[in-house]
Amino acid sequence: MLRILGRAxxxxxxxxxxxxxxxxxxxxREDWGSGFQPTNTPEFLALNPNAMIPVIQDGDFTLWESNTIIRYLATRHxxxxxxxxxxxxxxxIDQWIDWQASDLNRSWSYAFMSLVRHSPAHQDPQALAAGCAEWGRHMQILERQLAATGAYVAGSRFTLADIPIGLSVNRWFETPFEHPHLPAVRAYYERLSQRRAFCLHGRNGTP
Structure with a gap:
């Protein structure tokens, strides 16, 4: 059975x-990470030298990096x-998965740390305004793509790219600030919500 290390x-x-x-x-699944078993122990570092979650173990095969893991699972199953x-x-599909990791993910960093994590180091009003604007700029890119496809991020059908992008959209709507009007993104979010797997793991828990 697949073993997943990381808090839900x-x-x-x-x-x-x-x-x-x-x-x-x-x-x-085992709880590792903030508030649970620490990831900076020799035991965990032997699995992932970056001390980050998630890590999976599929038999004697160990793998880290979340987007790599979902590609691996899709390729196998x-x-x-x-x-x-x-x-x-x-x-x-891969270009949108990589865009989420390298561009969209980076754009929300300051706003998320300020507004959700309430980090004392991320409370500068100008930096927060700039962070929200940058996040919004990237969401406008997604808005245009979804308006063009009329359905999902890589086309008319649900694909693996919608897993990281869908969770990013969840984070967007769950972070408390004034959001620009993005009707295609909103429709996409509701479309994903018709999937049982998204309802289980995409709209629950802490964003």
């Missing part, structure tokens, strides 16, 4: 949990339904 409230752990629900993968094997179709 982590956005990155929730990617893995959502993928497991989509592919009907049985798993056992999906049979091409939401992560196709054809090169161009897969590349279109």
């Amino acid at each position: 409230s982590s956005i990155n752990v929730r990617k893995v949990l959502w993928a497991c629900a989509e592919f009907d993968i049985p798993f056992e 999906d049979q091409g339904a939401i992560y196709p094997t054809e090169a161009q179709a897969r590349a279109r």
Whole structure:
């Protein structure tokens, strides 16, 4: 059985949990990370030298980095339904997964730390305003893409890219500040909410 190390409230752990629900993968999850078992111990560092969650163990195979993990699970269990094997179709999905990790994820950092985590080091009003604006700029990119597809981030059908992007949208709506009007993003959020796996792991817990 798949072993998942990481607290269920982590956005990155929730990617893995959502993928497991989509592919009907049985798993056992253990609480590691903030407030639970520490990740800076020799035991955990032997699994992930970055001291980050999630980590999975599939038999004797250990893997870290959440987007890599969901790609691995899809490759093993999906049979091409939401992560196709054809090169161009897969590349279109991968570009949005990578965009979430490298651009969108980075854009919300200050606002999230200020407004959700209430970090004392992230309470500068000008920096917060700039952070919210930058986050909004990236969400406008997503808005235009969803308006073009009329459905999901990589096209007309749900794909693996919608797992990290969907959780990012959850974080957007759950962070308390005045959001610009993004009707395609809102419709996408409600469309995802029709999926059982998203309801289990995408709209629950701490964003």
